[in-house]
Amino acid sequence: MVFKVDSIAIIGAGPSGLAALYEFLHTSKQGVSSFGSKEPEEKAFEEIVVFEQKSNPGGVWAVPDEEKVSYLKDLYQYDSLQNILDSKEKSLQSAIRSYNSRIPLEVNKSDDSVSWKGTPLYKNLFTNIPKRFTRFSTSAYKAIGNGRPIDPFLRDFELRSHIQNYVSEHDLEKHIKFNTEVVKAVKKGDKWLLTLKYEDKDTDKKEFYSKEFDAIVVANGSYTLPYIPQIEGLKEYEEAHPGSILHSKFFRDYEDYRNQKIIILGSSVSGLALSQYLKPLAKEFILSRKNRKEILDWMNDIIYSKEVTVKSPIKRFIPSSKEIWFDDGTRAKDFDKILLATGYYPYYPFFEKGFLSLSVPPEKKGPANNSRIKNLYYNIFKIDDPTLAFVGLIKTSQLFTGFESQSAAVAGIWSNAKQLPSLKEQYDWELKKLEETPDTSRFYVFSNEDVETKYFDRIKDFFPFARKYPLDENYYEHFEDFKIGEQKLADLSLSIIRKKVVFENGEYIVK
Numbered sequence: 001m002v003f004k005v006d007s008i009a010i011i012g013a014g015p016s017g018l019a020a021l022y023e024f025l026h027t028s029k030q031g032v033s034s035f036g037s038k039e040p041e042e043k044a045f046e047e048i049v050v051f052e053q054k055s056n057p058g059g060v061w062a063v064p065d066e067e068k069v070s071y072l073k074d075l076y077q078y079d080s081l082q083n084i085l086d087s088k089e090k091s092l093q094s095a096i097r098s099y100n101s102r103i104p105l106e107v108n109k110s111d112d113s114v115s116w117k118g119t120p121l122y123k124n125l126f127t128n129i130p131k132r133f134t135r136f137s138t139s140a141y142k143a144i145g146n147g148r149p150i151d152p153f154l155r156d157f158e159l160r161s162h163i164q165n166y167v168s169e170h171d172l173e174k175h176i177k178f179n180t181e182v183v184k185a186v187k188k189g190d191k192w193l194l195t196l197k198y199e200d201k202d203t204d205k206k207e208f209y210s211k212e213f214d215a216i217v218v219a220n221g222s223y224t225l226p227y228i229p230q231i232e233g234l235k236e237y238e239e240a241h242p243g244s245i246l247h248s249k250f251f252r253d254y255e256d257y258r259n260q261k262i263i264i265l266g267s268s269v270s271g272l273a274l275s276q277y278l279k280p281l282a283k284e285f286i287l288s289r290k291n292r293k294e295i296l297d298w299m300n301d302i303i304y305s306k307e308v309t310v311k312s313p314i315k316r317f318i319p320s321s322k323e324i325w326f327d328d329g330t331r332a333k334d335f336d337k338i339l340l341a342t343g344y345y346p347y348y349p350f351f352e353k354g355f356l357s358l359s360v361p362p363e364k365k366g367p368a369n370n371s372r373i374k375n376l377y378y379n380i381f382k383i384d385d386p387t388l389a390f391v392g393l394i395k396t397s398q399l400f401t402g403f404e405s406q407s408a409a410v411a412g413i414w415s416n417a418k419q420l421p422s423l424k425e426q427y428d429w430e431l432k433k434l435e436e437t438p439d440t441s442r443f444y445v446f447s448n449e450d451v452e453t454k455y456f457d458r459i460k461d462f463f464p465f466a467r468k469y470p471l472d473e474n475y476y477e478h479f480e481d482f483k484i485g486e487q488k489l490a491d492l493s494l495s496i497i498r499k500k501v502v503f504e505n506g507e508y509i510v511k
Contacts, residue, residue, distance in 0.1 A: 005414040006046045009194055009213040011182050013052035014059015016392035016403040017219035021172055023407035024048050031417025033467035036138050044415035053117045053181040058163045060223045064119045116224050120249040124503050125156040128269060130485035133397050134159055136166050137404060149501045149508045152485050185350040192216050215387040215414055225347040227369035233317030240319035248341040259283045260336035265314055271341030272302050276496040288314050298490035307497045343369035359439045370440040377426040378459050379444055380406050386420060395445040397482045405470040409462040417464045448479050
C-alpha cells in the first residue's frame with residue numbers, strides 16, 4: 001500500500017504527541033530520518049498540526065486547567081461509557097447545529113459540554129519511573145545528584161520543565177494549536193474531516209471550524225475520563241453525604257484530609273501513591289482492593305506491608321447509616337472520605353459511535369477502565385485504515401522511548417520508506433499476543449525483559465531509513481537502574497508512610 005500523506009493532525013500535545021511531531025518534522029521526502037539533527041530541507045509531510053485543548057504542552061503533566069464541573073454528578077448519572085459519549089454528542093450538536101463548515105461559528109462560552117481536560121496533579125507529586133526513562137532521547141541525561149530522598153525520581157514541575165524545554169529547544173510550539181479541542185473526526189473519502197472547537201480565554205468565546213487532513217495521530221493520553229464503578233448505593237450515598245466520594249483525578253492536597261477517616265478504593269499506581277500521603281495523617285485508613293498481585297513489585301511491597309489496613313472491594317454503600325459493606329462481610333462506618341482510585345475509561349469522543357472496537361473485560365457489561373482498543377497493529381496502526389495511528393498505547397518502563405519508537409514507525413510507513421505486512425499478518429500478530437495476555441489494557445504491557453525483543457526489535461523494521469535504534473548500547477545497565485529504582489520507590493513510599501521522609505520547606509527530607 002502506497003500512502004499519500006501530506007498533512008497530519010496530531011491530537012494531544014503531551015509527551016507522545018510531541019514525540020510524534022518531532023519525528024515527522026525530522027523525516028525527509030525520501031523517507032530518511034534526521035532524528036537528533038537538523039530538519040531536512042525536503043520534508044516528507046507538508047503540514048503537521050497538533051491540537052491541544054489545554055493552554056500549555058505536557059499532557060497529564062501540564063499546568064492544570066481546572067474544570068468547574070460537578071464531576072461526580074456528571075459521571076454517576078450514567079451507567080456506561082456510551083451514555084457518557086451520547087450525552088456529550090447531544091450537547092455538541094446543540095452547539096453546532098447551525099454550523100457551516102465554510103464559515104466559522106462563534107458562540108458564547110457556556111456549559112454546553114464537559115471536556116474533562118483537567119489533570120490529576122496534586123501537591124508534592126513525584127514520578128514513579130526513574131528520571132532516566134522520563135526524558136526524550138535527544139535530551140542528555142543529567143543526574144540531579146544532590147542526594148535528596150526522592151532520587152532517582154522527579155517532582156512534577158521538574159518533568160514539566162523538561163517537556164517545556166523540549167518544545168522550546170526544537171521550536172515545536174509554532175505547530176501547536178492550544179485551547180483547541182477536536183470534537184469530531186470523520187473519514188470522508190480519502191480525507192479526515194476534523195471539527196474543531198477553539199476557546200478564546202480572553203473573550204470567553206468559542207469558535208467552531210473544520211479542517212481536512214490526510215492522516216491522524218491520536219495521542220490524547222489515558223487519564224481523561226474518570227471511571228466510576230457501578231456499586232450499589234454509591235449514587236444515593238453521595239447524594240445523602242455530598243462531597244464524601246471523590247475520584248482520584250480531582251485530589252489536590254492531602255492536608256485537606258488530616259485527622260479524617262479515609263477509604264481508598266483501588267490499589268493501582270494512583271491508589272498506592274495517595275496511600276503513602278494519607279495513611280500517616282488519617283484518623284483511620286483502609287485500602288480496599290481486589291485480591292490479586294499487581295504488575296510491579298514495589299506496589300506489592302506496599303500492599304503486603306503491615307503499614308496499611310487492606311480490605312476486599314466495596315460491595316455496597318448504605319446511605320442511611322453511613323455504612324460501607326465489603327465483599328468479605330466486614331463493614332466500616334462514619335468515614336469522611338472515599339477516594340475512588342479506579343482508573344479511567346478509554347476515551348475517544350471525537351470518533352463516531354462504534355468506530356473503535358473496545359474490549360469488554362470478563363466481569364463487565366461494557367467497556368471499562370481496563371479495556372483496550374482492538375485491531376491495532378502493534379498498538380499503533382488501525383488495521384483496516386492505517387491512516388489512523390495511535391501513539392502512547394504502551395506500558396513499559398521505557399516510556400518516552402516507547403513513544404518515540406511508535407512515532408518512528410508511523411513516520412516510516414506514512415513516508416513510504418517501509419511497508420506494512422499483509423492484513424492477515426497484522427491480525428495474526430494480535431491473535432498471537434492474545435494467547436499471552438488477557439483481552440484488557442494489560443495487552444499494552446511489555447516487561448523490561450520483553451520490551452526489546454518483542455516490541456522495539458519488531459517495530460524498528462518500520463522506521464524511516466537511517467533512524468537510530470531506540471535503545472542505546474547501555475540498555476541493560478539502564479535495566480539495572482530501573483530495578484534499583486523500583487526498590488527505591490517501595491522503600492521511599494514506606495518511609496513516607498512511616499513518617500521517616502516528610503515534606504518540609506518545599507522539599508522532601510529524611511527525619
